[in-house]
Amino acid sequence: xxxxxxxxxxxxxxxxxxxxxxxxxxxxxxxxxxxxxxxxxxxxxxxxxxxxxxxxxxxxxxxxxxxxxxxxxxxxxxxxxxxxxxxxxxxxxxxxxxxxxxxxxxxxxxxxxxxxxxxxxxxxxxxxxxxxxxxxxxxxxxxxxxxxxxxxxxxxxxxxxxxxxxxxxxxxxxxxxxxxxxxxxxxxxxxxxxxxxxxxxxxxxxxxxxxxxxxxxxxxxxxxxxxxxxxxxxxxxxxxxxxxxxxxxxxxxxxxxxxxxxxxxxxxxxxxxxxxxxxxxxxxxxxxxxxxxxxxxxxxxxxxxxxxxxxxxxxxxxxxxxxxxxxxxxxxxxxxxxx
Amino acid sequence: xxxxxxxxxxxxxxxxxxxxxxxxxxxxxxxxxxxxxxxxxxxxxxxxxxxxxxxxxxxxxxxxxxxxxxxxxxxxxxxxxxxxxxxxxxxxxxxxxxxxxxxxxxxxxxxxxxxxxxxxxxxxxxxxxxxxxxxxxxxxxxxxxxxxxxxxxxxxxxxxxxxxxxxxxxxxxxxxxxxxxxxxxxxxxxxxxxxxxxxxxxxxxxxxxxxxxxxxxxxxxxxxxxxxxxxxxxxxxxxxxxxxxxxxxxxxxxxxxxxxxxxxxxxxxxxxxxxxxxxxxxxxxxxxxxxxxxxxxxxxxxxxxxxxxxxxxxxxxxxxxxxxxxxxxxxxxxxxxxx
Numbered sequence: 055x056x057x058x059x060x061x062x063x064x065x066x067x068x069x070x071x072x073x074x075x076x077x078x079x080x081x082x083x084x085x086x087x088x089x090x091x092x093x094x095x096x097x098x099x100x101x102x103x104x105x106x107x108x109x110x111x112x113x114x115x116x117x118x119x120x121x122x123x124x125x126x127x128x129x130x131x132x133x134x135x136x137x138x139x140x141x142x143x144x145x146x147x148x149x150x151x152x153x154x155x156x157x158x159x160x161x162x163x164x165x166x167x168x169x170x171x172x173x174x175x176x177x178x179x180x181x182x183x184x185x186x187x188x189x190x191x192x193x194x195x196x197x198x199x200x201x202x203x204x205x206x207x208x209x210x211x212x213x214x215x216x217x218x219x220x221x222x223x224x225x226x227x228x229x230x231x232x233x234x235x236x237x238x239x240x241x242x243x244x245x246x247x248x249x250x251x252x253x254x255x256x257x258x259x260x261x262x263x264x265x266x267x268x269x270x271x272x273x274x275x276x277x278x279x280x281x282x283x284x285x286x287x288x289x290x291x292x293x294x295x296x297x298x299x300x301x302x303x304x305x306x307x308x309x310x311x312x313x314x315x316x317x318x319x320x321x322x323x324x325x326x327x328x329x330x331x332x333x334x335x336x337x338x339x340x341x342x343x344x345x346x347x348x349x350x351x352x353x354x355x356x357x358x359x360x361x362x363x364x365x366x367x368x369x370x371x372x373x374x375x376x377x378x379x380x381x382x383x384x385x386x387x388x389x390x391x392x393x
Numbered sequence: 394x395x396x397x398x399x400x401x402x403x404x405x406x407x408x409x410x411x412x413x414x415x416x417x418x419x420x421x422x423x424x425x426x427x428x429x430x431x432x433x434x435x436x437x438x439x440x441x442x443x444x445x446x447x448x449x450x451x452x453x454x455x456x457x458x459x460x461x462x463x464x465x466x467x468x469x470x471x472x473x474x475x476x477x478x479x480x481x482x483x484x485x486x487x488x489x490x491x492x493x494x495x496x497x498x499x500x501x502x503x504x505x506x507x508x509x510x511x512x513x514x515x516x517x518x519x520x521x522x523x524x525x526x527x528x529x530x531x532x533x534x535x536x537x538x539x540x541x542x543x544x545x546x547x548x549x550x551x552x553x554x555x556x557x558x559x560x561x562x563x564x565x566x567x568x569x570x571x572x573x574x575x576x577x578x579x580x581x582x583x584x585x586x587x588x589x590x591x592x593x594x595x596x597x598x599x600x601x602x603x604x605x606x607x608x609x610x611x612x613x614x615x616x617x618x619x620x621x622x623x624x625x626x627x628x629x630x631x632x633x634x635x636x637x638x639x640x641x642x643x644x645x646x647x648x649x650x651x652x653x654x655x656x657x658x659x660x661x662x663x664x665x666x667x668x669x670x671x672x673x674x675x676x677x678x679x680x681x682x683x684x685x686x687x688x689x690x691x692x693x694x695x696x697x698x699x700x701x702x703x704x705x706x707x708x709x710x711x712x713x714x715x716x717x718x719x720x721x722x723x724x725x726x727x728x729x730x731x732x
Contacts, residue, residue: 070722094476095449106438109521183449187453192531200490207436280408
């Protein structure tokens, strides 16, 4: 593959050029014994008998595909790793299905692939199976990636929204709104010079630390599309319990506040890609907070609210000024192609 | 969801409309205990200890998404089921990642989903995890689907191109070129009234029958993108052996021959989506053929060639007229978006 080369329809045709793409771009980046067999399916080892198995999938269509702090490749690895981590699984194996637009540059593809490989190494997962399709110019927007993931859940880890109880403390692992804000600012070409970066990161290390520290995690979620508002509304509804949030406890970067104001966005609805929200019993709250804060990805962690049994399944925000507002579930139209 | 309704960006935004889409379109079609938990990841049972585990992924971008004999939904289930079956696995669990173009009709989406559900039932697999993204009009062409699959491989089943031996017979399970031909004819709007349909079908039943019948399958592949030419060239190269094909043994429908002539296509390079090619020891060839022919999907099965050790890794076709030509590996550019 020469510099300046572009992706051709034939690279997705299953013939000689597809082979070249696999041998020159994918294998060098992801090389491992399972992937390198290049069979119709990868053969995986059994999970140890004490573990159960988790399977998840997500497609990524973020626009633009490159943004401060990451790109669609890093996002595709971290997003799926995080979906596994949120059920308590240790992520093990990923698949990668790419849909490329004819004319996408080979240099950009290599950049995305290198970024996926780096994120996979950071998360400790192996990419073991892949597929590439190419569609004519105009039939897709540059690059879409699907990753599916298999993880192993150690015995006894069963975080579940149904375990949420009145009195539970709610912890967020860091600042909210970073990812969605930086993608929107890049897309809208706001031209604001900020240090702000996407938070896209694999959360499995943080999850391991919580469980290793003996925290009884009742439930966990990563507030991606629809932000914290969507995640907490879903959790309130599923548990049948009421959630109170304190606005002045929410960690938010000042740049995020500023850009959200300009774009007219509600920070609670903005996507995060490297944050988790955990529901823990009150007695474990301080311990969980300290464990998070001791991790690089959790240094801005905070206790942001609590659960109560008021008979409704609402999320209420106590504002900075002492008022109260109901946090509504987003409809979903505000931030297309954010992940 | 009312008739005439269209897919909106908000259906992919992760908010209330995404929930509606899941509850009104996906859950009714695919309902099973694992999927219905709607967690970040599905929890799977362990494979029995005597089995190993297979994982695969494929994205589907076929254009047009509806064609005689199937649609992108049926294709997305069968294609991934077949990738599992080709390594001897019994397909068990599927994931589904959809990328929809804003404005795609809800009726068409329901048709695709119903078709996936029907194919999944036919193949005996459960869809246990899913994801939907929507991109603005013009950023994708109608609908793309990724399916990943997990299967369980019974002990002792280890088909592998490295097991191919000189003397092996090569069996195809039915007529070649049906899928690619019907998709191209539909796309080009050839206006030829033919009975021809895509062969899109799950092959796991046929594979079970071969193993149950005691056939020692050395290697198996499904000749999809790049057709039989691509598959056999890869197998010759990987095994280091020579393959002789007999043109007059190849089962081909007369309509396929006619349309391929009009479109200038080499039938050996046309995709199949419900056919397998099996390499078996000479002593098992007749038995394998009878087993295939007794199955609905294998009624046109034929022994189409043999393997020899000539020192090259070529595929040669003995033509109907007694000549010989080398079968070249396709470059891949001829048939974009065939699957």
